[in-house]
Amino acid sequence: MIKESKESYMWKSTDWNVTVEMHKEAQKLAEGFNRFSKTNFPLKFTDVDVVIITETNTPDSTPKLNEYCVVEDYIPGQFNKWCNNYGFISAEAKSSNSSMPAFMHWSWCHSNGEKMISDLQGVRSDDPQSYTLTDPAMLSLTNSYGVTDMGVEGMAMFFLHHECSSFCERLSKPKKSDFLGVIPDRQLSATMQQLKNLGDATTYTHELKFPPGVREGITTVFRRVARGGYVY
């Protein structure tokens, strides 16, 4: 599976550093979550490599000659998207035995409320039992993971939609009332409406930003709540 940048051409292999580093971080997080949750269906991410394109069919085709792309292993099986980077959680992922939203919740606690793994998609396998995930997005308070990092807004939208399962019920979590007091009602209903219009399963790169005061308010809530507990 080949991935080219939708935003711009990548003429240097280092242009992909953010993506490659994020993938490595995601792999470590998955290992940590597997240990924490003792799940029967361990999570893992595909490996990625950066390659240069040395042949193209026509001069106009993309990716371009000499452009750098990221390649991932092809995953056979039925592809699913369980969670996106802006609060969407699929019906399957809402079932009590799904570990996907719990993985997001755990990653947030694990980073003391600074980050959250998101955009969880891939293939579930019964033999051997596993989830193979691909192409994640990382959300961070500092917005340092590129265009799919929906930051504090993405994390807030996740918590507004997430009900804990047995995998994550022991982890600290901001209460809905923590947000509802901080995000003005009009802002919240406008954002919810926008989400409905755009379709739930998209990977967001749109600017659905809260005003600076609201962002600061939620950031404060996150840091306070996340410090409160990471219970094993």
Ligand SMILES: [Zn+2]
């Ligand atoms: Zn949870």
